[in-house]
Amino acid sequence: MLKVPLITEIQRYCVNDGPGIRSLIFLKGCALDCPWCHNPETKSPEVDIYYHEDKCQQCGRCIENCPQGAISWESPKKEAILIDREKCNKCLKCIEVCPTNALERVGQSLTINQVVDEVLRDKAFYETSNGGVTLSGGDPLFSPEYSIELLKRFKAELIHTAVETSGHSKWEILKEIAEYTDLFLYDIKCMDPTIHKKFIGVDNKLILDNLKKLSAIKANIRIRVPVIPGFNDNKENFELMVDYLQALENPIIAVDLLPFHNSAEKKYIQLGLGSNYAYKGKPFMEKEEVEWIKDFLEKNNIPTTVGGLVGVGK
Secondary structure, X not given: OOOOOEEEEEEEEEOOOOOOOEEEEEEOOOOOOOOOOOOHHHOOOOXXXXXXXXXXXXXXXXXXXXXXXXXXXXXXXXXXXXXXXXXXXXXXXXXXXXXXXXXXXXXXXXXXXXXXXXXXXXXXXXXXXXXXXXXXXXXXXXXXXXXXXXXXXXXXXXXXXXXXXXXXXXXXXXXXXXOOOOEEEEEOOOOOHXXXXXXXXXXXXXXXXXXXXHHHOOOOEEXXXXXXXXXXXXXXXXXXXXXXXXXXXXXXXXXXEEEOOOOOXXXXXXXXXXXXXXXXXXXXXXXXXXXHHHHHHHHOOOOEEEXXXXXXXX
């Protein structure tokens, strides 16, 4: 029986994650733990709860109805609530009784048919813009059977498919997914395996090995590099990347540099993870700060964008 993962959102009319107008499907679950992740709600495969403090009317119903006693007032002034995420068993009774939607479920269980039906609503836009569907997350490879079935269904509808992934999975899984994927948006976080493991929790050997194999079977690949201050924004990292990319059996389409931003900080707070967010208050990286990387890669004959593709690419 097909295991159905949770989906946080199906985002329509997108232009930054593949060619043309696209729908993005965000699946929960990821094998990596990037501290700068801008989709922290997709890291865990389990259901989560957002607390929107600005919507809270301090009625106290969630506190009264929580069977685990996991919700309390943050202070004696009763201006906001505090959720003990360790005590919470995700029964979601608090969400049921909240009159203002200050508490929100994160992650819905949607069947393959439900997702496909939703995506097909915009098929005309895909056809006129050479767009399609992108599986994202989290990581679609975290739920391989479900992702493969979705991709098969989209290909049967002649819809362009893209998969945004870290590449951290068994090769057999990635190889099967490649049969139904027109474009990979493949993350390379850092070339140094020790630094990669220190920051993210796993080294990059599997990721880089899988990328070599994808290249060998002539998959269409765009590399995505989140440029993170103090992690990978140094010349040595990109020298190693150039050597690696130039040694691939088939050339990639391009590298998309994604300058650091902390616009997801609010999400961390809403998930009760604000104190664990390592980049709290860090300023956004300006485009000019990564221009030297773009120049360096292009001098080595690697097509490069800053900020990701916008309706272009294969």
